[in-house]
Structures are given as C-alpha cells and as structure tokens.
Amino acid sequence: MKNLLDDIEEILLMGPGPSCVPPEVYRALSQKTLGHLDPYFLEIMEELKIMIRRIMNTANTLTLPISGTGSAGMEAAFVNLVEPGDPVLILLNGVFGVRMNEVAQRLGAQVEVLEFPWGTPVELQTAEKKIGRKSYQIIAMVQAETSTGVRNPVAEIGSLLKGSDSLYLVDTVTGLGGMEVRMDDWNIDVLYSGTQKCLSCPPGLAPVSFSQKAMQKLKSRKTKVPNWYLDLTLISEYWGQNRVYHHTAPVNMLYGLYQALLLILEEGPEKVFSRHREIHQALVQGLEELGLKMLVEEQFRLPMLNAVCVPEGVDELSVRKRLRSQFKIEIGGGLGPLAGKIWRIGLMGHTARKENVDRLMEALQEILKK
Amino acid sequence: MKNLLDDIEEILLMGPGPSCVPPEVYRALSQKTLGHLDPYFLEIMEELKIMIRRIMNTANTLTLPISGTGSAGMEAAFVNLVEPGDPVLILLNGVFGVRMNEVAQRLGAQVEVLEFPWGTPVELQTAEKKIGRKSYQIIAMVQAETSTGVRNPVAEIGSLLKGSDSLYLVDTVTGLGGMEVRMDDWNIDVLYSGTQKCLSCPPGLAPVSFSQKAMQKLKSRKTKVPNWYLDLTLISEYWGQNRVYHHTAPVNMLYGLYQALLLILEEGPEKVFSRHREIHQALVQGLEELGLKMLVEEQFRLPMLNAVCVPEGVDELSVRKRLRSQFKIEIGGGLGPLAGKIWRIGLMGHTARKENVDRLMEALQEILKK
Structure with a gap:
C-alpha cells in the first residue's frame, strides 16, 4: 500500500x-509514550498546569488541558455550568459567538444574544445596558473573533461585571499566546483556548481554566453534568492530587503542548x-x-x-x-x-x-x- | 527552565x-502539519476512513475517528442516539459497562443493567431472556473488558438481535486491532474504539462507526444532539463529501492513526x-x-x-x-x-x-x- x-x-x-509548528514541538510529539498514570508523566502534567496558569495569568487551581480541540473547550465550558433554563447572554459578532449560542441552546439554556455587525467589536455601552437589565447566569464573549479578525473588549466587559453574580466566560482560542489575557485581573471566570493557533502546537487540546466562583456553580448543580467525558469534577480528580483514572490522557499531544508553552515562556x-x-x-x-x-x-x-x-x-x-x-x-x-x-x-x-x-x-x- | x-x-x-508505539508511528506524529481543509489532508482522511472500515469489517459510510480518546467514542455513541426516556439495556461485567451506564444515565436514558460477576463473561441465555422481555432502544456491551480481561460473546449476542428493532452498541476500545471484530456480520450498529490499545498509536482518537439503522435513529431524533462537539450529523459533513468546517481536526494524531492502521493492514x-x-x-x-x-x-x-x-x-x-x-x-x-x-x-x-x-x-x- x-x-x-x-x-x-x-x-x-x-x-x-x-499555524506553523516549531521543530521542537514536532520532536516533542514523537517522544516515547508514557503511561497516563506514570510518575514521570504526572510531573509533566504538574508543570503543564503551571505553564497554562502563567500564560493565562491566573491562580486558578482548576486549570488543565481538555482532551479535545478548541471546540471541546467551548463544549466543556458550557456543559459544566449550564443547567436547563439558566439565562445566558452571548455578546456576538462572528462565527464563534454563533457557535456559543448553538452549544448553550442544546444544553437547555435560555439564551439571549446581543449581536453586533460582523467586522466590528462588541460595543461597550450597548452591552452595559443589556447586562444591567437582567441577571444572567453566564455572560459569554469571544476575545479574538477568528471569523472576522476583530478584537473584543474583554478587560472592559470584565470591569463592568466586577461584583456581579454572573459568570464571565471568554473564548481565547485564537488569542492565547498571541496577545495578553489576564484572567484574574479581568474578572474572567471561565477561559478556554486551543493548541493550534498562537500556541503553535498541532490541533488536539483545549486548555481551560475555571475560577473559584465557576467551581462553586459547578459544585452546586442540581443535576449531574450531562456529559461524562467532559465532566470537570471527574477530570479534576485525575489532574489533581488524587490521580483518579478518568480517561486515558492524550500523552504525546500533551508533550507537544508542554514544549509549545515552554517556548513561549522562554521567549x-x-x-x-x-x-x-x-x-x-x-x-x-x-x-x-x-x-x-x-x-x-x-x-x-x-x-x-x-x-x-x-x-x-x-x-x-x-x-x-x-x-x-x-x-x-x-x-x-x-x-x-x-x-x-x-x-x-x-x-x-x-x-x-x-x-x-x-x-x-x-x-x-x-x-x-x- | x-x-x-x-x-x-x-x-x-x-x-x-x-501500549508500545512503533517507531513508524512516532515518525508519523511529527510529520509537517497540514491545514484541516488542505486538499492533500483530505486525501489522507479518505484513506483513513477506508482503513478503519477494513479493520472493523464494515461497509458503513459513517466511519471516522472522533477527536477525543476512547471515552469520547463512548460518549459520542450514546449522545447521538439517546433521547430522554429511551430504554437502554447494558450487559455489564466490568468497569467499562459501569461507565456506559453512567454515560447513558446522564443523557436521560431509562437504563437497565444486567450484571454478571466480574471476571466472567456475559452469559447468553440470561441475556436472551432479558432481551426478550422488552423492546430496548439500545443494547450495549463491551467486547474486551479491560478491567477484568474477559472476552464477551459479541457475535452471539449479535445473532440474537438479528431482525430486532434495537440498536446493538459495542465497545471495542481494547479489542480492535488485537482480535476479530466483524461489525456487519455480527449485526453491530454502533462500534467505537480508541487508538492507544491494539492499534499501537498514542491515546487521543476514537474510531467510530454507525450503521444505516443507527443513522436512521440519529436522523429521526425529535431533539438536537445535546452535544455540539460530538454531533455526528455535523462531523459527518466535514468527513463526507461536503467538507463543511466543524472543528479543527487533530491533524498530527490522525497521521499517527493512519500509520498505525497501515502497519496492521500490511502485516x-x-x-x-x-x-x-x-x-x-x-x-x-x-x-x-x-x-x-x-x-x-x-x-x-x-x-x-x-x-x-x-x-x-x-x-x-x-x-x-x-x-x-x-x-x-x-x-x-x-x-x-x-x-x-x-x-x-x-x-x-x-x-x-x-x-x-x-x-x-x-x-x-x-x-x-x-
């Protein structure tokens, strides 16, 4: 054949x-596979969490790469937090806002969308008015709209939400590693990305981080997360101190992400x-x-x-x-x-x-x- | 650092x-990344589908690797087919049957479990009696119970189900590539596996296949699949002739799977x-x-x-x-x-x-x- x-x-x-992949990352991908519970692999996982936290500028304990692509990160962000009927507001100005709407709808959220012309950013005053009118469980926005090339005002919306009960969910699939993201300073509660954009690693993983406030919502759910594979209460037991087997982590892809993050932090x-x-x-x-x-x-x-x-x-x-x-x-x-x-x-x-x-x-x- | x-x-x-990974597969993982819509990559995808069909012994058009680990294959199998209230029977004799139960429950299925002592196989006559008593939407079993080392009678249960309205769902995460699986001959409607067992590729992908009958159930759903990332109606539009962008496929992992399957078919x-x-x-x-x-x-x-x-x-x-x-x-x-x-x-x-x-x-x- x-x-x-x-x-x-x-x-x-x-x-x-x-995006283009540096030779060091290709090399990392082809390093010898270790078991997903191997003591040395667990060390690599620990370093990975630290590096993701550094690049996201967060101290969140629940920071780890989801075993799927950037879109699995989006799915994980919503499925862990949404319960049927939850009011969700999406500030939308491109394909990935549309996708957020689709994901949240399927989970039974009561989604409202505030749409801005594609090619222009989310406009602060209009968003502020909308946010002031109702108490949303989740307010979601894309930092870097890959479909239009528009940068959205993530820090500014975060300031508006200071002290609010809403969870602030931000997609930084295209942003992370190419522009500043300050998760904690900007009051972001849920952040997710993908490996194949500015992290310069092939597609296949979705770094995510959940704040304490997001964790509280997850822990106080009335129903189980309707997705076993992406249930962060279970995944965090594997990535945390207990090391409870959940699924077999994509070991070589994680090597690739490790090397990719290291290159960014070294530069x-x-x-x-x-x-x-x-x-x-x-x-x-x-x-x-x-x-x-x-x-x-x-x-x-x-x-x-x-x-x-x-x-x-x-x-x-x-x-x-x-x-x-x-x-x-x-x-x-x-x-x-x-x-x-x-x-x-x-x-x-x-x-x-x-x-x-x-x-x-x-x-x-x-x-x-x- | x-x-x-x-x-x-x-x-x-x-x-x-x-499992151990052959040097050819490591090399494949570190081949140059192509775009997920690149014409040459689409050729590789086509060959991949053909190779998965050959190793599963199926002619099913809807045969492709899910962008997640074996457990994502399980999640995809159930989430595409289960609607709330659907009666599901799980023939259980180990951890991965327990997991099926957990996944199906979370999706709102009415799950019944027929359990056999761990370390022994699913017993045919007992299963036959149970199956005869009720019309189940899905009857599910694990071919190779990784937790106990037991081989279950997949072909035999398939014979029992010939002509029935139930969908027959089989987990071959540990079986595929190491023992025979004849999806079509054995009347299997949904089959999924993982790359990291007998396929000798690192973890990260889940080959799945759906029969025409399973596709019919998927198409006649009253509700959308409550998981955008794993929705096979969308994923199949990318893996099919239309090539509609869904998510960015894990390109290098797919190279690895391609090489791994090629090695098995060549041997x-x-x-x-x-x-x-x-x-x-x-x-x-x-x-x-x-x-x-x-x-x-x-x-x-x-x-x-x-x-x-x-x-x-x-x-x-x-x-x-x-x-x-x-x-x-x-x-x-x-x-x-x-x-x-x-x-x-x-x-x-x-x-x-x-x-x-x-x-x-x-x-x-x-x-x-x-």
Whole structure:
C-alpha cells in the first residue's frame, strides 16, 4: 500500500489555524509514550498546569488541558455550568459567538444574544445596558473573533461585571499566546483556548481554566453534568492530587503542548505579543501597498488574524488555490456572511515571522498582477 | 527552565494501555502539519476512513475517528442516539459497562443493567431472556473488558438481535486491532474504539462507526444532539463529501492513526490476531511457571489483557512500583472490586512480542523470589 504520509509537503500555514509548528514541538510529539498514570508523566502534567496558569495569568487551581480541540473547550465550558433554563447572554459578532449560542441552546439554556455587525467589536455601552437589565447566569464573549479578525473588549466587559453574580466566560482560542489575557485581573471566570493557533502546537487540546466562583456553580448543580467525558469534577480528580483514572490522557499531544508553552515562556510572553504586533504591521503595510483593504478598522484589529477584503473582480477561491498549489501557502476564506468576501490571513505563533509575510507578499503580487 | 521532556525514559508499556508505539508511528506524529481543509489532508482522511472500515469489517459510510480518546467514542455513541426516556439495556461485567451506564444515565436514558460477576463473561441465555422481555432502544456491551480481561460473546449476542428493532452498541476500545471484530456480520450498529490499545498509536482518537439503522435513529431524533462537539450529523459533513468546517481536526494524531492502521493492514489482520494469541499463550505459561494464577477461565480470556491474581502475602502496588523503577516496565493494577487483587498485563499491538514477555518474566521472577 502507498503511504500518503511519505509525500506530505511543508505548507506555510497562514490561515486561521492550524499555524506553523516549531521543530521542537514536532520532536516533542514523537517522544516515547508514557503511561497516563506514570510518575514521570504526572510531573509533566504538574508543570503543564503551571505553564497554562502563567500564560493565562491566573491562580486558578482548576486549570488543565481538555482532551479535545478548541471546540471541546467551548463544549466543556458550557456543559459544566449550564443547567436547563439558566439565562445566558452571548455578546456576538462572528462565527464563534454563533457557535456559543448553538452549544448553550442544546444544553437547555435560555439564551439571549446581543449581536453586533460582523467586522466590528462588541460595543461597550450597548452591552452595559443589556447586562444591567437582567441577571444572567453566564455572560459569554469571544476575545479574538477568528471569523472576522476583530478584537473584543474583554478587560472592559470584565470591569463592568466586577461584583456581579454572573459568570464571565471568554473564548481565547485564537488569542492565547498571541496577545495578553489576564484572567484574574479581568474578572474572567471561565477561559478556554486551543493548541493550534498562537500556541503553535498541532490541533488536539483545549486548555481551560475555571475560577473559584465557576467551581462553586459547578459544585452546586442540581443535576449531574450531562456529559461524562467532559465532566470537570471527574477530570479534576485525575489532574489533581488524587490521580483518579478518568480517561486515558492524550500523552504525546500533551508533550507537544508542554514544549509549545515552554517556548513561549522562554521567549517571554511580552516579546511574543510585540512580535505579533510588529509582524501584523508589516503584513498590513504590504497588503496596502498591493492596494488591498482590511475589513476591520485599525484600532479593533487582531494582530494574529487579518481579514482582507477581496478586490472586486477577483475570484477569492482561485487565488487561495493558486497560493496553495504554486506557492505552498495556505490562507483562509471567509465564513458565514463573509464567505467569498474576505481572505483570512493568520499570523499565529510560529507563523508570525517576517520571512513568512515577505513570502506571502511576493506570491500575492505575482497572482494579483494585471 | 528545565525541559522535562528531555529526560523521558523508554518504558515498556505492558499495562491496560497505552501500549508500545512503533517507531513508524512516532515518525508519523511529527510529520509537517497540514491545514484541516488542505486538499492533500483530505486525501489522507479518505484513506483513513477506508482503513478503519477494513479493520472493523464494515461497509458503513459513517466511519471516522472522533477527536477525543476512547471515552469520547463512548460518549459520542450514546449522545447521538439517546433521547430522554429511551430504554437502554447494558450487559455489564466490568468497569467499562459501569461507565456506559453512567454515560447513558446522564443523557436521560431509562437504563437497565444486567450484571454478571466480574471476571466472567456475559452469559447468553440470561441475556436472551432479558432481551426478550422488552423492546430496548439500545443494547450495549463491551467486547474486551479491560478491567477484568474477559472476552464477551459479541457475535452471539449479535445473532440474537438479528431482525430486532434495537440498536446493538459495542465497545471495542481494547479489542480492535488485537482480535476479530466483524461489525456487519455480527449485526453491530454502533462500534467505537480508541487508538492507544491494539492499534499501537498514542491515546487521543476514537474510531467510530454507525450503521444505516443507527443513522436512521440519529436522523429521526425529535431533539438536537445535546452535544455540539460530538454531533455526528455535523462531523459527518466535514468527513463526507461536503467538507463543511466543524472543528479543527487533530491533524498530527490522525497521521499517527493512519500509520498505525497501515502497519496492521500490511502485516495482515489475521496474522496480527494470531500473534496476539501466541504471545498471550507464552505469557500465561510463564506466569504459571512462576506459580501465578489467571483470574479468568481459559476459554473466556482476552489475548491482549491478562488479569493475574496477586498471590497472598504480596503487596501488589510495591511489585508494580519496583517493575517501573528498577525494570522500566509498566503493568496495571485492578479497578473497582478488583483493586489490590489483580495485576493487569497488557499485550496490545506492538507490545505483543515475545521479547517483552521474556523481559517481564525475568523481572517478575526477580521480584517475587522468596
């Protein structure tokens, strides 16, 4: 039988994720598998928890990687906290807010959605009014809307919620590792991410963290969590001191995450964030020199996800196909109402390097020239 | 910072999973990450589906790996099919039957359990009587009870269910790749496994397959699947022809599974199964020469999971600790009512080699000598 793995080409991953993976992380993935209860593996797990806490800026004990992708992190965040009938407010301005709505609805929450135009951020005063009118169990928002390239005001909404009874749930799948997230300072109660964006590890794990207040809600549930696999009361017994077997942890993926976090902490998170900002500036400048326009207003742009308007008369899909086939570069297309209208260019983690921007610019110049 | 990954020792994995990983699979894990919608990656996905079907002996279109561990496969099997109030029968004789009960209960099923003594198989006549008394929506059983080393009569129960309206759900987490599973011939409607047992790939994925009959039940649900992440109607749109983005597939883990399946198919499943049986015989003989007794009667023993009674006066934990620290071998302890009473010795996939049995025997001889 032909082995397709033998002919995998190296593609420059400049889409909305997965991002480029550093060689150290590939090496980590192929380290010898240990048992999920092996004493040395337990040491690695302990260090992993500490590193996730550091990058999330939280002291929360319940901080661990869920054995699934970023979307499993979202599912875990909601399924552990929602009981049927719970009022939930979602501040929505893109695909991942829509997904939150879908996840929460299926769990029987009474969901209200406050929607803002896609490509613009959640607007503070409008959100404040809505929040003031009712006591929500959960108020949820996406920090970095991967579908539009918009940065939402996570710290500011957190300030509004100081002292409130609501739980503040934030999706930082695309943000974590590429921009600041201060879970404790910003009053965030539930935070989740994914490995395949700015953490520069292949997809497969979802770091999550729950505050004491979120833990209280979890402990005071009237019903069991309707999902055994993602039940954090059980998972935390494995990741905590008791080491009670729950499921077999994805050992090699956890090696990969360990190495990926170590690289970020060694470079220094502040330096990593400014690298993202600088490379983002270089990209925007290059795109503008080509006559291309950004979807999002300058002040609300994410550094790691750049939504670029497709010029009139250009077939967006054929540009992406040519980038992939001729130049070995992947970029993303638009989703939902933005399908066909934008390209999404990722500068996540290990992808955020000047030579990658240069390579993309040369390719785009070649493809778009009249 | 110290990098703990630098000091990972190679441990001979002879526990209840994870099992030893062949070098080709480690290499596959560290191949260059492709995008989850990359055309070449889609080819790999297509081949993966074909290989899973071959090893499960099924023609089911809906056959794919779930992005989570074996337990996520169990959760996916139940959550897609159970609606509140559905009558479910679980034929139980170990930890993983208990887990099925827990998962199904949380989803609101009306679960009945028919329990058999742990260490013995599901008994056909008793099961037949129970099944004849009521129309169950789902009848569920574990093929290879990892907690006791017992093989359950999967084909025989399947015969009983021929023509019935019930869905037959089988857990083959520990069986698949180490013993025969004939999904279609045995009338199985839902089958799931995990990568870290006889498939010899690190933990992290759960191959699943749904029959047409199971798909019908899924399509005729009155309520949406109460789990967005594991909703097979959505996941199948990504793994099918439409390629609709659902979540970012765990690309590198899928490379690992691809390579692991390829190795089994190249060796030939029949040869792989007889290798398991032979190595199992060698292990049992060796254990008996040391004066040790097997928990399970000969005819019901699994080849890949061997439950061994701890001799009186021996502290089971200290034996395992010494095996791990002095001889770099991992074996497992008992779970539930068997905790402290048995060791569980895995001979799964790449672990099932004569030299591993020899190494364990020498170590045990040394440790157990008076």
